Amino acid sequence: MKSKIALECLSALAHEHRLNLFRLLVQAGDEGMAVGELVEATGLAGATLTNHLNILRRAGMVTDERRGRVIQCRADYTQMDALLGFLTENCCTGSPGKNCKPASSCKPTRKTP
Amino acid sequence: MKSKIALECLSALAHEHRLNLFRLLVQAGDEGMAVGELVEATGLAGATLTNHLNILRRAGMVTDERRGRVIQCRADYTQMDALLGFLTENCCTGSPGKNCKPASSCKPTRKTP
DNA sequence: TTCATATTTCCAGAATAGTCGAAATATATG
DNA sequence: CATATATTTCGACTATTCTGGAAATATGAA
Numbered sequence: 001m002k003s004k005i006a007l008e009c010l011s012a013l014a015h016e017h018r019l020n021l022f023r024l025l026v027q028a029g030d031e032g033m034a035v036g037e038l039v040e041a042t043g044l045a046g047a048t049l050t051n052h053l054n055i056l057r058r059a060g061m062v063t064d065e066r067r068g069r070v071i072q073c074r075a076d077y078t079q080m081d082a083l084l085g086f087l088t089e090n091c092c093t094g095s096p097g098k099n100c101k102p103a104s105s106c107k108p109t110r111k112t113p
Numbered sequence: 114m115k116s117k118i119a120l121e122c123l124s125a126l127a128h129e130h131r132l133n134l135f136r137l138l139v140q141a142g143d144e145g146m147a148v149g150e151l152v153e154a155t156g157l158a159g160a161t162l163t164n165h166l167n168i169l170r171r172a173g174m175v176t177d178e179r180r181g182r183v184i185q186c187r188a189d190y191t192q193m194d195a196l197l198g199f200l201t202e203n204c205c206t207g208s209p210g211k212n213c214k215p216a217s218s219c220k221p222t223r224k225t226p
Numbered sequence: 227t228t229c230a231t232a233t234t235t236c237c238a239g240a241a242t243a244g245t246c247g248a249a250a251t252a253t254a255t256g
Numbered sequence: 257c258a259t260a261t262a263t264t265t266c267g268a269c270t271a272t273t274c275t276g277g278a279a280a281t282a283t284g285a286a
Contacts (some may be wrong), residue, residue, distance in 0.1 A: 003132070010127035013200075015274090019120060023203055035233060045276045050234055052274090069232045069283050084200060087126075087193070090136055128244090148263060158246045163264055165244090182253050182262045 001082040005060070006090075009083045012059035017042060018052045022061060025075035032064075032074035114195040118173070119203075122196045125172035130155065131165045135174060138188035145177075145187035 001009075013019050024041055025033060033041070039049050053073065056062040060079040064071050114122075126132050137154055138146060146154070152162050166186065169175040173192040177184050 007127065007129060007132060010123055010132070014120065014123035014127040016120060017274095019116070019123070026203065036231090039233095046233070047235080047276050047278095048274075051276095054234090066233095066283085069230095071233065080200070084197060087197060090139065130244090149261090152263095159263070160246050160248090160265080161244075164246095167264090168243095179253085179263095182260095184263065 121172040
């Protein structure tokens with residue numbers, strides 16, 4: 001992951017509402033949550049929520065898919081993984097004697113099928 | 114790590130200059146870097162740099178120690194580790210079937226003695 | 227087509243963050 | 257003490273981000 005994208009991811013998560021939003025989506029698992037459900041869950045105005053979602057989308061932390069009138073959002077675990085990797089790398093590289101193990105793998109939690 | 118502190122850490126790192134600053138300190142290892150050296154390295158005005166340092170300090174990502182007239186700064190690896198732990202936990206907990214391994218350990222890179 | 231629902235875009239005001247010169251503080255040295 | 261160096265605080269300005277109402281767009285249903 002490039003520094004610029006890592007910065008976008010960090011900025012995306014560095015806000016109370018957006019961190020909360022991302023956690024909600026993580027907990028929702030593969031199913032994800034509709035924008036309307038997120039409005040309900042957070043109590044934010046629609047326009048405000050869309051703004052935050054757009055920031056998470058631009059950073060690649062959230063993906064979505066239209067299902068009829070509803071837009072279903074999901075946390076992107078791959079991007080979160082890449083961010084963890086970036087932080088881990090940049091915590092120790094650049095000098096000899098690296099001490100960091102590779103970032104832990106972060107897979108979606110599947111709903112019981 | 115509590116959510117509020119994690120947010121402070123994320124906000125601290127979510128800025129071009131501060132991420133750069135933190136990386137410089139990580140690369141500097143246990144020795145750390147003086148504020149003056151950081152001013153040189155970044156080209157920022159003293160007041161601006163102090164502002165960014167204060168944000169990193171409040172978040173616990175940077176510690177420092179006075180050595181005579183000079184203030185020597187260091188990256189706090191423990192806090193970085195805690196942040197990685199928080200992100201990893203919150204990437205998968207809250208629902209059954211956790212898939213994340215524990216966050217990798219992040220130790221300072223020691224200068225060759 | 228007409229109506230209802232879901233979401234986004236547009237816009238503007240309010241709040242917060244970033245920047246840096248100048249003055250203040252802390253420490254060392256002569 | 258007086259002077260020099262290192263860093264921080266203060267104060268003011270600019271830039272960015274956050275917020276939500278209202279209008280626009282998209283889809284589905286009658």
